[in-house]
Amino acid sequence: NNCYMWDQSAKCLNVRDDVELWHKRLGHMNVRHLTDLVNKEIVRGVPKLIGCDKLVCGPCNQGKQIRVQHKKVPDVQSESVLDLVHMDLLGPMQVESIGRKRYVFVLVDDYSRYTWV
Structure with missing residues (x-):
């Protein structure tokens, strides 16, 4: 049993x-x-x-384990202004801006490092 x-x-x-x-x-x-x-x-x-x-x-x-280092890249990859532009879109943010916006669009010129937000 x-x-x-x-x-x-x-x-x-x-x-x-x-x-x-x-x-x-x-x-x-x-x-x-x-x-x-x-x-x-x-x-x-x-x-x-x-x-x-x-x-x-x-x-x-x-x-x-270790990783192999990346190849060294020169600080400036372009030869003139607006030749290469880096862009990034951030959002939606939890807190709105003064203009009630929740997204941020960022542009950075590679040669001059001038930034637009």
Whole structure:
């Protein structure tokens, strides 16, 4: 009839304290610091961890990656006034302007840096 007695003293076999779990619990701590913490028994309840040298953490690896810098672009890319104009439309804004407008249109001349709003 699928009835059984539950034994509290029995331990669950699915629970395991592995390196990756403690690495995440302790805020992605460096493996060297994690082994020092375990060996010196600085924190109570952390078991002896096996396989610290084999730890591969995806978020830690992504955080250590760097991007290649963009090529240096000269400050002025145009040769004369109004040769290149940068435009941007901002809005709708939560607060209206004095003229009850909610959008802002900005033009910047690349050569002279003159700005129209």
